Amino acid sequence: MQDPDAPIACAEIILRGAKRKFLGWNPACPSQPTVLYQAFTLRQDESYLSVDRLSRSTCEASFARWPANLLAAASLHVGRVRDLGLRVEPRTQDAPDDPAHAGIVGLPSAHASEGEFERAKVLAIALCEMSRLLALRGPEVLSKLRRDYDQRAGQ
Numbered sequence: 001m002q003d004p005d006a007p008i009a010c011a012e013i014i015l016r017g018a019k020r021k022f023l024g025w026n027p028a029c030p031s032q033p034t035v036l037y038q039a040f041t042l043r044q045d046e047s048y049l050s051v052d053r054l055s056r057s058t059c060e061a062s063f064a065r066w067p068a069n070l071l072a073a074a075s076l077h078v079g080r081v082r083d084l085g086l087r088v089e090p091r092t093q094d095a096p097d098d099p100a101h102a103g104i105v106g107l108p109s110a111h112a113s114e115g116e117f118e119r120a121k122v123l124a125i126a127l128c129e130m131s132r133l134l135a136l137r138g139p140e141v142l143s144k145l146r147r148d149y150d151q152r153a154g155q
Helices: 059-065 078-083 114-130 139-154
Strands: 013-019 023-026 029-035 048-053 070-077 087-090 101-105 132-136
Touching: 013 059, 013 078, 023 139, 029 070, 029 132, 048 087, 059 070, 059 132, 070 078, 070 114, 078 087, 078 114, 132 139
Parallel strands: none
Antiparallel strands: 013 048, 013 070, 023 029, 048 101, 070 132, 087 101
16 A cells, blocks of 8 residues: 655646636637636635645545536646746645545635735646646536637627
8 A cells, every 4th residue: 555645756646626617718729618717716715726636646545535517627747847946745644534535735725915926826826837638527618618718609
């Protein structure tokens, strides 16, 4: 059995869940949904961004553990996250039933000063740009996104 608190290697892939309001359309490929940068910002009460280690889980298992409102999984390469000056650490103590739980640590709060807000936004955009939409929670999610997109495009 793997030690859940073992250091996370730079080569590992992590998953970030995204709510519907943080899903949009890729301007370079309008038929392809994407995760928006807001999915990579801290909520007011958070000290780190929750992620799952793909080496300890699968997309399906993560979706099963995540709240039902997380409809997409975006992947990030740990080494690239660290290149931004952020840390990626095991956080199993915060989720004892989730051996894959980890956190991106070092993000400023978007709810602090204007300078911190700008830095938080720059880092969130950088994380978003390096992420890849890996999976959606079922085919109905893509159908709903397409209907929403078509309705907005028809207005």
